[in-house]
Amino acid sequence: MGHSRFKEKMIHGLFFLNGLVAVIVLVGIFALLVTKSISAFREISLSQFLFSANWNPTATFVAPSYGIWSMIVSTFMVSLGALCIALPLGIGTAAYLSDVASARVREIVKPIVEILAGIPSVVIGFLGIVLVGPVIAKVFHTTNGLNALNGSILLAVMALPTIISLSEDALKSVPKSFEEASLALGATKWQTLVRVKIPAALSGIIAASMLGMGRAIGETMTVLMATGCALEMPKSFLDSVLTMTSTIAIELGEVPYNTTHYYALFAIGLVLFIITFVINMISDIILHRYEKVIK
Amino acid sequence: MKRFMASAAFATALVLCCSMCYAEDMVQVKGSDTLINVVQKLAEEYMAKKPGTAIAVTGGGSGTGIAALVNKKCDIANSSRGIKAQEVADANVKGVDPKRIVVAIDALSIIVNANNPVNQLTVEQIGKIYRGETSNWKDVGGNDSPITLYGRQSNSGTYDFMKENVMRGEYSSKLKSMNGNAQIVEAIKQDASGIGYVGVGYAKDLAGINIVSVALTPVIGYFSPVDPINVKNGKYPITRPLNQYTNGIPVKTARDFILYELSAAGQAIVEKEGFYAIPDEYQRYNDNVLGRSYELGSRQKSMPVQGEYSK
Numbered sequence: 001m002g003h004s005r006f007k008e009k010m011i012h013g014l015f016f017l018n019g020l021v022a023v024i025v026l027v028g029i030f031a032l033l034v035t036k037s038i039s040a041f042r043e044i045s046l047s048q049f050l051f052s053a054n055w056n057p058t059a060t061f062v063a064p065s066y067g068i069w070s071m072i073v074s075t076f077m078v079s080l081g082a083l084c085i086a087l088p089l090g091i092g093t094a095a096y097l098s099d100v101a102s103a104r105v106r107e108i109v110k111p112i113v114e115i116l117a118g119i120p121s122v123v124i125g126f127l128g129i130v131l132v133g134p135v136i137a138k139v140f141h142t143t144n145g146l147n148a149l150n151g152s153i154l155l156a157v158m159a160l161p162t163i164i165s166l167s168e169d170a171l172k173s174v175p176k177s178f179e180e181a182s183l184a185l186g187a188t189k190w191q192t193l194v195r196v197k198i199p200a201a202l203s204g205i206i207a208a209s210m211l212g213m214g215r216a217i218g219e220t221m222t223v224l225m226a227t228g229c230a231l232e233m234p235k236s237f238l239d240s241v242l243t244m245t246s247t248i249a250i251e252l253g254e255v256p257y258n259t260t261h262y263y264a265l266f267a268i269g270l271v272l273f274i275i276t277f278v279i280n281m282i283s284d285i286i287l288h289r290y291e292k293v294i295k
Numbered sequence: 296m297k298r299f300m301a302s303a304a305f306a307t308a309l310v311l312c313c314s315m316c317y318a319e320d321m322v323q324v325k326g327s328d329t330l331i332n333v334v335q336k337l338a339e340e341y342m343a344k345k346p347g348t349a350i351a352v353t354g355g356g357s358g359t360g361i362a363a364l365v366n367k368k369c370d371i372a373n374s375s376r377g378i379k380a381q382e383v384a385d386a387n388v389k390g391v392d393p394k395r396i397v398v399a400i401d402a403l404s405i406i407v408n409a410n411n412p413v414n415q416l417t418v419e420q421i422g423k424i425y426r427g428e429t430s431n432w433k434d435v436g437g438n439d440s441p442i443t444l445y446g447r448q449s450n451s452g453t454y455d456f457m458k459e460n461v462m463r464g465e466y467s468s469k470l471k472s473m474n475g476n477a478q479i480v481e482a483i484k485q486d487a488s489g490i491g492y493v494g495v496g497y498a499k500d501l502a503g504i505n506i507v508s509v510a511l512t513p514v515i516g517y518f519s520p521v522d523p524i525n526v527k528n529g530k531y532p533i534t535r536p537l538n539q540y541t542n543g544i545p546v547k548t549a550r551d552f553i554l555y556e557l558s559a560a561g562q563a564i565v566e567k568e569g570f571y572a573i574p575d576e577y578q579r580y581n582d583n584v585l586g587r588s589y590e591l592g593s594r595q596k597s598m599p600v601q602g603e604y605s606k
Contacts, residue, residue: 056465059465060459061458061463061465129478129481133485134485137485143486143487143489144443144471144482146471224474229448229471230468230469230470230472231470232468240469250450250472251448251450253356253359253450254356254359254362254449254450256362256365256382257385
């Protein structure tokens with residue numbers, strides 16, 4: 001008896017430790033980003049860093065400059081663009097899977113959607129160069145297709161699995177009584193879906209899209225390959241853009257350690273971390289509120 | 296629990312063992328995207344001739360290669376630019392002493408889409424285009440169409456070489472930063488308004504692109520980087536040595552591999568891959584670095600000193 005209780009305690013402790021590891025890693029990463037970033041702000045003013053659009057740390061003919069405003073704008077542009085594409089598609093698919101599709105179709109489509117999440121980002125980036133880019137160039141009569149729109153389309157594809165499966169869960173957890181009441185009042189199946197079920201699941205769907213967006217903002221390789229990486233402030237979705245993640249990925253490999261440039265890259269990482277943290281937190285709050293409402 | 300511990304210990308042992316196997320005699324070569332194909336080819340040939348040796352060649356850009364050498368993460372750093380004073384200083388702090396070997400000559404090639412009528416440019420025009428001062432093809436004798444700039448990322452030696460030696464100024468913020476020579480070639484094939492720069496090994500014999508002839512000044516004349524004579528007699532204005540850096544004078548397999556690269560067989564591969572063999576003055580420079588005695592007349596150009604490299 002004593003032995004099995006000890007075992008139980010051990011296992012309890014082990015899981016507690018596992019839970020703790022995630023927290024420690026998160027706090028550790030945050031602490032690292034903050035301590036490294038602080039050194040950057042000894043030489044760069046915070047407002048200049050955030051709101052000037054001139055980034056050229058390796059300049060040799062002029063003074064080096066460290067402004068990430070165009071990268072912040074580019075990052076949001078690509079991610080919001082992705083959301084605009086992925087949201088209708090994702091909700092549509094989720095509604096189809098939860099309400100329209102037969103069990104057989106659902107069994108085939110769902111795993112396929114989940115496989116989509118497993119495609120490496122380099123592969124999707126490559127498709128952006130050889131497939132999406134030329135199509136964009138043809139459709140919009142531009143000379144090339146390496147632009148924000150290309151990035152948005154690819155990121156939409158990558159965010160779709162998250163949005164679809166979470167939205168489907170949300171739609172499924174709408175109480176059956178809602179649907180029955182609506183149908184009993186004479187509403188068609190379409191009306192029930194659009195006017196009752198989707199509004200009831202809205203907070204879950206919003207949370208799903210926020211998580212999808214969080215993924216889009218942090219994505220690196222795909223945007224690096226497909227968006228053209230031009231520093232200039234984008235004026236439209238057909239301009240090349242340079243996102244924060246691309247800059248870190250390109251420059252961190254060769255930057256001399258412990259220089260202002262090195263610290264500035266960590267500062268970009270910190271800005272990125274704060275953005276995704278806020279997005280995830282908001283989606284978490286919405287999700288919790290939604291759980292309460294349903295109960 | 297016990298079983299878990301045992302398997303954990305086994306896994307650790309396995310990882311340790313593997314990393315040790317790797318460390319033994321595996322020569323890590325890292326850096327320049329311009330050099331990667333030719334050095335990979337050289338490594339393949341060398342390993343075929345010397346069974347039991349292992350040479351891993353990876354890319355990432357010259358800056359990445361030199362950073363890896365400074366941090367002792369590779370044995371040989373490929374670099375299409377010279378090492379910077381700051382990098383030497385960083386290396387010395389870490390006890391690394393970078394030594395330079397010149398393995399090939401590149402004629403940096405300016406490429407445009409095959410449908411672009413512009414086939415010659417001066418160095419000054421190229422500089423103006425990349426600095427963003429000239430933004431329409433009609434200003435350099437082409438169609439009335441905006442110029443789309445394709446270049447490399449800042450970890451590229453070619454990016455630096457262009458900036459320091461051709462443009463002598465900062466890049467336009469409109470520059471699209473591509474992830475390697477091959478990506479620039481692909482982009483130029485598709486973009487009728489594009490201009491790009493790549494190592495000559497990437498530009499030769501390709502459909503869909505034109506290689507621009509370049510003049511230092513129009514009076515001297517325009518020369519193509521594809522013609523070996525223009526490059527060897529120095530008439531093509533943008534040539535550069537392609538380098539490898541090692542920590543101290545290379546020893547063991549790394550040294551033997553470098554000697555193979557510099558041998559007649561190695562230099563033949565360099566030329567076959569589209570780059571140019573190194574001239575005598577660089578061979579002498581390399582001999583000096585490697586500590587090989589150089590006896591004038593005792594060997595022909597590109598031949599190894601007896602006993603050092605043997606087939």
